[in-house]
Amino acid sequence: MRSTGEVLGLANSFGLAFYKAEEAAQQVLPGEGTVLLTVVKEDKGGILSIAKKFQELGFRLMATKGTQQYLADHGIEAQSILKMHEGRPNIVDSIKNGEIQLIINTPSGRTSAYDDSYIRKAAIKYKVPYITTVAAAAAAVKGIAACREGHGRAKSLQSYHSDIK
Numbered sequence: 282m283r284s285t286g287e288v289l290g291l292a293n294s295f296g297l298a299f300y301k302a303e304e305a306a307q308q309v310l311p312g313e314g315t316v317l318l319t320v321v322k323e324d325k326g327g328i329l330s331i332a333k334k335f336q337e338l339g340f341r342l343m344a345t346k347g348t349q350q351y352l353a354d355h356g357i358e359a360q361s362i363l364k365m366h367e368g369r370p371n372i373v374d375s376i377k378n379g380e381i382q383l384i385i386n387t388p389s390g391r392t393s394a395y396d397d398s399y400i401r402k403a404a405i406k407y408k409v410p411y412i413t414t415v416a417a418a419a420a421a422v423k424g425i426a427a428c429r430e431g432h433g434r435a436k437s438l439q440s441y442h443s444d445i446k
Contacts, residue, residue, distance in 0.1 A: 296423025303421070308410045310421050312429065314382030317372065318352070318359065319345040320415070321389040327415040328385070332357050334422045338429065343381065345372075365396040372396070376403040384411045385418045 290301030303310050316335050320328050325348065332342060332352055342359035344352055349361045363371040375381050384404055388397040404411040412418050 292427075294423065294427055296420050296425075297427040298424075299417070299420035300424025300428055303410065303424070310410055310425055311382035312425065313339060315341040315343055315380060316383045316385060317343045317362065317375070317381045318348050318385050319364070319372070320348050320385065320387040322347070324387045324415050325351045328352075328418065329355055329357070331385070331415070331418050331422050332359070334426065338422070338426060340383075343375070365399050373399050373403045376400070376407050376409055379407070381409055383421070384409055385421075386411065387413060387415065 286306075288302050288305035290298040290303070290305060292298040292301055300310055316332075318328060318332060328348070329352070335342060336357065342352070342357070343362045344359040345362060345364050346367075349359045352359045362375060363369065365371050365373060372381075376384075384400065386397060386400060401411060403409070410421075412421055
C-alpha cells in the first residue's frame with residue numbers, strides 16, 4: 282500500500298487548521314511580502330474580501346490586468362503585472378526574482394492553461410505557495426491572520442478533547 286501524502290492540520294479554527302496542513306505539506310504560507318492575484322471573471326467577487334484582508338495584514342498586492350482593474354474599481358490598490366503571453370517582465374520573472382511570496386490563481390481557458398503551466402512550474406521551483414481556489418485563498422488568509430495573533434501554539438490531543446462538550 283502506498284502513502285497518498287495526506288496531512289492533517291488540527292486547530293480550533295478552520296483557517297489555522299488549513300495553515301498547519303499547508304505547512305505539513307511543505308507549502309509554508311508567508312507571514313509577509315507580496316501576494317499575486319490572478320483570477321477568472323467568475324471568482325472576482327469572491328476575491329475582494331480576501332484581497333482586503335491581505336492588505337490589512339500588510340501584504341502588498343500584485344494582479345494581472347483584469348483582476349487589477351476589478352480590485353481598483355472596488356478601492357483596493359494592486360500593482361499590475363503582465364501575464365506570460367503579454368511580454369516581460371511578467372509573472373514568472375517576478376517569481377524568479379523573489380518578488381512574490383504567495384500566488385492565488387484560479388485558471389481558465391487555453392491561453393490561461395499555457396500561462397498557468399509556467400507559473401506552476403516556477404512556483405514549485407522557487408518554493409512559492411500556489412493556491413487555485415477562492416475557498417483555499419480565504420482559508421489561507423484566515424490562517425495567516427490567526428498565526429499572527431499567536432493562535433498557532435501546539436496543543437495536545439487531550440486538550441482538544443477536553444474542549445468537546
